[in-house]
Structures are given as structure tokens and as C-alpha cells.
Amino acid sequence: MQTTKKIALVTGGSRGLGRNSALALSEKGIDVILTYHTQKDEADSVVKAIESNGGIAHALQLDAGLVSSFDAFVSQISEVLMVKWDRNDFDFLVNNAGFGLHAPIASTNEEQFDSLMNVHFKGVFFLTQKLIPLLADGGAIVNVSTGLTRFSIEGFGAYAAMKGAVEILTKYMAKELGPRGIRVNTVAPGAIATDFGGGALKHNQGMKDYISSLTVLGRAGEPDDIGGIVASLCLSEMGWINGQRIEASGGMLL
Numbered sequence: 001m002q003t004t005k006k007i008a009l010v011t012g013g014s015r016g017l018g019r020n021s022a023l024a025l026s027e028k029g030i031d032v033i034l035t036y037h038t039q040k041d042e043a044d045s046v047v048k049a050i051e052s053n054g055g056i057a058h059a060l061q062l063d064a065g066l067v068s069s070f071d072a073f074v075s076q077i078s079e080v081l082m083v084k085w086d087r088n089d090f091d092f093l094v095n096n097a098g099f100g101l102h103a104p105i106a107s108t109n110e111e112q113f114d115s116l117m118n119v120h121f122k123g124v125f126f127l128t129q130k131l132i133p134l135l136a137d138g139g140a141i142v143n144v145s146t147g148l149t150r151f152s153i154e155g156f157g158a159y160a161a162m163k164g165a166v167e168i169l170t171k172y173m174a175k176e177l178g179p180r181g182i183r184v185n186t187v188a189p190g191a192i193a194t195d196f197g198g199g200a201l202k203h204n205q206g207m208k209d210y211i212s213s214l215t216v217l218g219r220a221g222e223p224d225d226i227g228g229i230v231a232s233l234c235l236s237e238m239g240w241i242n243g244q245r246i247e248a249s250g251g252m253l254l
Contacts, residue, residue: 005056006030007090008234009077011064011127012097014043016194017144020227021094022046026055028231033080033090035062035097058084064097065118070130077134091139092234093131095124095166098144102155113158120162125169138181140234143170145245147190151253163188167245174243183242185233190249192221216251225250 008025012018013034022032023046032050036043036059043059050057058080062073081087098120101112124143135141145167148160167186174184191211211220229248232238 005085006092006234007081007085007087008032008092008094009090009131010034010094010096011062012037013046013094014039014059017189017192017223017226017230018094018096019046020223021096021230022057022227023049024227024231025092025094025234026050026053026057028235029055030092030231030234031056031085033058033060033077035060035064037061037063037097056084062097064123064127065115067118067122067126070127073127074130074134077131081134089134089136091136093128093135093139093141094144094230095128095141096144096230097123101159103158104155105157108158116158116162120159121165121169124166128173132177135177135182140182141170141173141177141184142230142233143167143173143184143186144230145186145188147188147247147249147252149188149245150247170245171243178242183233183239185241185243186245187226187230187233188245188247188249189226190215190221190247190252192223192226194223211252214252215249216254219250221248221250 008030010018010022010032013022014036022034025032034043034046047057047059060076063069081090101116103112143166145163146160148156149164149167170184170186177184208220212218226248
């Protein structure tokens with residue numbers, strides 16, 4: 001018998017904001033498929049945490065920057081949906097997978113630029129494209145961006161530019177998927193103390209103090225500040241929010 005529970009797909013769900021988003025979705029009664037790039041053990045631990053709370057979860061490997069792998073990945077998703085949920089679609093897509101790069105424009109090389117583009121923009125564009133047929137009417141997409149598209153901090157030009165492209169793409173996704181009742185929004189976190197970018201903020205008290213001095217609420221962000229926002233944008237209570245960029249930075253650089 002077909003399940004009535006909602007299902008979310010979270011890319012990059014093994015660590016950081018993706019992990020927190022997956023757990024927050026589960027806490028709201030939404031089952032989760034999460035992807036990981038290389039950290040299978042961490043992904044499996046997220047699955048176990050969700051299952052221990054009565055949810056259903058599954059982890060799949062995905063290189064979010066390798067477009068040629070997406071057809072096989074979509075086939076895997078279809079199989080998992082049928083086997084574990086007796087469904088041929090899912091409800092929510094969270095495009096979270098990514099990595100950080102801190103390099104001035106003057107020293108950013110083409111390989112770094114292309115890697116950022118492949119994961120943060122090209123990958124988001126084409127993975128979403130491939131998954132649109134599996135996304136249920138009335139569902140939602142949440143694209144994860146960054147506060148660095150509003151304020152600028154030296155060394156993040158290439159990274160922020162890719163996220164800026166995703167923010168524009170979000171509006172067009174909302175426009176084109178609106179007739180199916182699918183909402184599309186962007187969450188733009190400020191500086192968050194995770195392992196992202198090598199964990200520079202998480203492990204550097206001086207940097208934490210600096211970010212705290214720039215933030216109205218007086219501290220750097222934590223993953224728990226973001227996951228609930230991502231999950232909430234999938235709920236019917238947020239059903240009239242569409243095509244929006246929602247910054248979650250505690251008021252950085254206001």
C-alpha cells in the first residue's frame with residue numbers, strides 16, 4: 001500500500017547543514033533520502049539517527065558535480081522510492097551539496113572555478129532538471145545559497161558568484177514549476193561553524209570572534225540555526241512563500 005508520508009531528497013546530507021536539514025525534516029515527520037560524496041560512514045550515521053526516531057531514510061552516493069552520472073542516480077532514486085516507500089515520486093528537494101573555496105579573484109585558477117561551477121551551479125541546474133519528473137505536484141525545492149551574495153568578504157568571489165547564479169535560477173524554477181504547485185526558494189546562511197571549507201570557522205576562535213562582531217545577535221551561526229528553516233520551507237505553513245531568498249545570518253553586516 002502506498003505510503004502517505006512525505007519524502008525529501010537532501011544532497012550533501014552526511015555533514016554540516018545537509019545533515020542538520022535531514023534530521024530537522026525527519027523531526028517534522030518527513031522521510032529522507034540523503035546523498036554523500038565520500039563520507040559513507042557519516043551518511044549511514046544520519047540514516048541510523050533518523051530510523052532510531054521512527055523515520056525511514058536511505059543514503060546514496062552522488063558526485064553533485066558530475067552531470068554524466070545523474071541519469072544513473074535518478075534510476076537509483078526511482079528504485080529506492082519503489083522498494084522502501086512503494087512510490088514513484090518524492091515531495092521535496094534540498095540542493096545543499098557543496099564545498100568552500102577561499103581564494104582571491106587574482107589567484108583563482110580555472111580548475112578551481114570549474115569545480116565550483118560544476119557542483120554549485122551546473123550540478124544544481126541539471127540534477128534538478130533530471131529530478132523534475134520524479135518531484136510530486138505540490139512539492140517544494142530549497143536551494144542553499146550564502147549570505148555572501150549580499151555582503152562581500154575578500155576571497156569568496158568565485159564561490160559567491162556561483163551561489164548568485166543559483167539565486168537567479170531559483171526564481172526561474174519557481175516560475176516554471178508554479179503551474180504544478182511546486183514552490184522554490186533559496187536559504188542563504190551566514191557564517192556557520194561547520195566542517196565546511198576545512199572547518200576554518202568551527203576551529204578558529206579568533207575568526208568566531210570576528211564573525212560575532214559583525215552579527216547583530218552576537219555570535220557565529222551553528223547548523224541548528226539553519227536545518228529547521230530548510231525543513232520549515234517544505235511545510236504547508238510556508239505554502240505562500242515562493243521564489244524568495246531567505247537569509248539566515250543572525251543579522252550579519254546589517
